[in-house]
Amino acid sequence: MRPFAARATVLLLSAALLAACSSGSGDDGGGSAREPAIGTVPRLLSTTGLSFPLDGYATTDEQRRKLEQAQSRVTSDCMSRFGFTYELPVTPSPAGGAGNSRRYGLTDAAQAARYGYVPNRGALPPAKPAARTLGATGRLALNGPEFKGAQPMSLEESRAKDSGKSVAGRKVPVGGCLREGYLTVYAPKKGALDSMFVTNLVMDANSRSREDSRVVAAVKAWSACMAEKGYEVDEPVSPQSDLGLDPNGYGSPRAVAAARQDVACKERANLVGVWYTVESAYQKRGVEQNAEALNQAKSELDERLKLAATLAG
Incomplete structure (x- = not known):
C-alpha cells in the first residue's frame, strides 16, 4: 500500500x-x-x-539558464587551458513554460481528454551533449583526481589547495574544471550560502x-x-x-x-x-x-546574475 x-x-x-x-x-x-x-x-x-x-x-527558469550558461563558459575556458574542447550541457528552457502545471498531478481537463497521461506537454527537450568524448587525460582535467580531504566549498578555498596532478604543464584544479566552473559562479568567496538552500x-x-x-x-x-x-x-x-x-x-x-x-x-x-x-x-x-538566510540567498543570487552577465559574454 x-x-x-x-x-x-x-x-x-x-x-x-x-x-x-x-x-x-x-x-x-x-x-x-x-x-x-x-x-x-x-x-x-x-x-x-x-x-x-x-x-x-x-531562481526562475530564465535566471537558472543564464547561470548555467556562465558555468558552461567557465568550464569550457578551463578545459581549453589543458588543450581540450568541451561544452557543458545546458538545460533548455521549458517548452511552453511548464512551471507548476503538474505540481499536484494532472489537473487540466482539456489535456486529460486529449492526451490522457502523456507527459510531454511542456516537457523539456533533451539537453545538448558534450562536444566530443574525452579520453583519460581529458576526464582528469574535467573531474580532477581523487582528492583526499574535504572538497573546497568556494573558489577561494579551491585555489589555495593543490590537487597534486598536472595536465599539459598546468595544475588541475581540485575537483577539475567542473568544480571550478561551479564554484566560480555559485561560490566565488567563502561563506556563500548553499545554492540549493x-x-x-x-x-x-x-x-x-x-x-x-x-x-x-x-x-x-x-x-x-x-x-x-x-x-x-x-x-x-x-x-x-x-x-x-x-x-x-x-x-x-x-x-x-x-x-x-x-x-x-x-x-x-x-x-x-x-x-x-x-x-x-x-x-x-x-x-x-529563515528570513535572514533568505535575504542572503536573494542578495547572492543578484550577485551571481551580475557575474554571469560578465562571464557568459
Missing part, C-alpha cells in the same frame, strides 16, 4: 475533515511540529499562475504538506471518488502505476478515460485548493523561520 493510503486509514471520514480544513486548522503560531493554520480554502483546479511565498527568493526549503514544504492531515484527507476524498468509477488509486500526482498503465499506453483510450475521471475527482475533492493552501502555509512558515 502506498504512503497516502496507509496514512488515510487512521483518519476520520474525509468529508468531515474537509469541512474542518475549510474553517482553518493548526497551531497557535507555534513550532514546526504543528500543522500551520490555513484559514479559508479556495476552490481551485488549474495550477496555472499559482504563486508561493518562496517564489520571491527562488531555497530549493531545499521548497522541497521540504512540499514534503511536509504531503503528510499534513488536511492534504491526506483531500487525497482520500479524491481516491474515494476514483473508486466510484472502479479506479483503485491513492497517489494523485502520478497514478499511472496504480492504474496499470505503461508509458506506451499513457495516451490510450483507457488512459484518457482514467485521466478525465482523475481531473473530475480532483475538482470534486478540491484537492488543488487544499494542497496549494497547505503547502503555501508551510512555505510561509519557512520564510518566517
Whole structure:
C-alpha cells in the first residue's frame, strides 16, 4: 500500500475533515511540529499562475539558464587551458513554460481528454551533449583526481589547495574544471550560502504538506471518488502505476478515460485548493523561520546574475 493510503486509514471520514480544513486548522503560531493554520480554502483546479511565498527568493527558469550558461563558459575556458574542447550541457528552457502545471498531478481537463497521461506537454527537450568524448587525460582535467580531504566549498578555498596532478604543464584544479566552473559562479568567496538552500526549503514544504492531515484527507476524498468509477488509486500526482498503465499506453483510450475521471475527482475533492493552501502555509512558515538566510540567498543570487552577465559574454 502506498504512503497516502496507509496514512488515510487512521483518519476520520474525509468529508468531515474537509469541512474542518475549510474553517482553518493548526497551531497557535507555534513550532514546526504543528500543522500551520490555513484559514479559508479556495476552490481551485488549474495550477496555472499559482504563486508561493518562496517564489520571491527562488531562481526562475530564465535566471537558472543564464547561470548555467556562465558555468558552461567557465568550464569550457578551463578545459581549453589543458588543450581540450568541451561544452557543458545546458538545460533548455521549458517548452511552453511548464512551471507548476503538474505540481499536484494532472489537473487540466482539456489535456486529460486529449492526451490522457502523456507527459510531454511542456516537457523539456533533451539537453545538448558534450562536444566530443574525452579520453583519460581529458576526464582528469574535467573531474580532477581523487582528492583526499574535504572538497573546497568556494573558489577561494579551491585555489589555495593543490590537487597534486598536472595536465599539459598546468595544475588541475581540485575537483577539475567542473568544480571550478561551479564554484566560480555559485561560490566565488567563502561563506556563500548553499545554492540549493531555497530549493531545499521548497522541497521540504512540499514534503511536509504531503503528510499534513488536511492534504491526506483531500487525497482520500479524491481516491474515494476514483473508486466510484472502479479506479483503485491513492497517489494523485502520478497514478499511472496504480492504474496499470505503461508509458506506451499513457495516451490510450483507457488512459484518457482514467485521466478525465482523475481531473473530475480532483475538482470534486478540491484537492488543488487544499494542497496549494497547505503547502503555501508551510512555505510561509519557512520564510518566517529563515528570513535572514533568505535575504542572503536573494542578495547572492543578484550577485551571481551580475557575474554571469560578465562571464557568459
